[in-house]
Amino acid sequence: MRRTFRSWKPQASTSSFTQTTCCAPPIRRCRRCRRTSCDTAERRRSKTPACRLTRSLTSFLGPDKVLGKAIIDTFVAQGCEFFTGVPDSVLAGFCAECEQLQNPRTHVVSANEGNAIGLALGWWFARGTVPVVYMQNSGFSNALNPLLSAAHVGAYATPMVLLVGWRGMPGHKDEPQHRIKGEITAELASLCKFDTFVLKDDATAVGMIADAVSTALRNFVPTVVLVPPGFVPASKKDTPPNACLWSRTDAISALLDEVADDDALIATTGHIGRDVHGQLESRGRSPAQSFLCVGAMGHASQIAAGVAMAQPRRRVWCFDGDGAFLMHLGGAALIGGSNLPNLVHVVLNNGAHASVGGMATCAPKTNLRDVASALGYRQSYQISNLNDLKAMRSIGAGSSPSFVEVMISADQGGQLGRPPEPLRLLSSAFQSFCLDINGVAGEWRRRVS
Ligand SMILES: Cc1ncc(C[n+]2csc(CCOP(=O)(O)OP(=O)(O)O)c2C)c(N)n1
Structure with a gap:
């Protein structure tokens, strides 16, 4: 008998089903009729x-x-x-x-x-x-x-x-x-x-x-x-620090040494943004030069590209995570194909979603530097320690956007704070930073008043 679309129902696991094995996951069949679904099984289930x-x-x-x-x-x-x-x-x-x-x-x-x-x-x-x-x-x-x-x-x-x-x-x-x-x-x-x-x-x-x-x-x-929050006890994956790899905090610290006071910095969702914020504060630097993409995972690079387009004379950094980078990879194609030499796209690659428990990303073993090169970033680097960072030619000084893949350990690192200020205040501080330094603020204020 031919099955019509609506009469066909997939099988659920009940005792009347057996499993056949092959290299693909086995198909379950009804023991009586050997079909993958049947009305008897349906009726029995609905009882x-x-x-x-x-x-x-x-x-x-x-x-x-x-x-x-x-x-x-x-x-x-x-x-x-x-x-x-x-x-x-x-x-x-x-x-x-x-x-x-x-x-x-x-x-x-x-x-x-x-x-x-x-x-x-x-x-x-x-x-x-x-x-x-x-x-x-x-x-x-x-x-x-x-x-x-x-x-x-x-x-x-x-x-x-x-x-x-x-x-x-x-x-x-x-x-x-x-x-x-x-x-x-x-x-x-x-x-x-x-x-x-x-x-x-x-x-x-x-x-x-x-x-x-x-x-x-x-x-x-x-x-x-x-x-609801707290329903599933957080049994996070326990990833021990890897002594052979740079820690997130050390890598961010070294990178921040490269970020000048009038550079803009957009940081991605999760631990990376929180670490950037904490480190800027503890160095006594203005957190206003950074924008934390606390939500909107995967969009930090496009925010950075928007800033870089609007202010071609300012160097703009994006500190991204590999999970966020891969989430909306198409954005990297836009940057790679763009004429934004003032944009430096850094991806801190730990192969994991460390901020939410450490599960692997969808492509934990992919060489992101090669991906970036293929997408058009003409200067792309892969680094894994301070010496590599120092050995790089001056970042962000070329004729195309730069890409830096930083290999880091997947552990979650120490306790991180969160900015106590309302998000609106953070965004207006960042906007004031962007507009004031470029001398655009006066003009902008005249236009909106
Ligand atoms: C659209 C969306 N999906 C999922 C999340 C939950 N989330 C917050 S941070 C994060 C992990 C980000 O991973 P990655 O960019 O690799 O950075 P890491 O956490 O490893 O520092 C996830 C999945 C989110 N905030 N938004």
């Missing part, structure tokens, strides 16, 4: 609504297992085999466990959250099991386009579960950049018409996750599981 699952997450695997692992195993028990996304600190305990997943399960860190939705679409089409896409709520907006114009029931009707770390959740103290997104996260999901489950406690989490999977599968839709 046990997911919401009736009463086991708590910790009892799911026994008390010795960490909660992140219990969440993964809950998904696996529902037939999920594919996990992808961008790591998040709220989900750090879950993300660290994802790295342990082995065949037949598949786990990949994506370059950005929209890419993760693409990967999930592909997996669903070619495999028919519900993909799990994890992300911070900041990244939910990166995912919106492929979610609404491809995965949505109004488009290609694709089941998937989005596991979203809820930064800035109302009632939880958080950094200012998370406030607005935190306030509207649930509303945004409901505006997209996605069924949304908010994990509350250990006792109901299993049922909610199972419901999210079965709803996705039943209705051919993405569903959302929101994870």
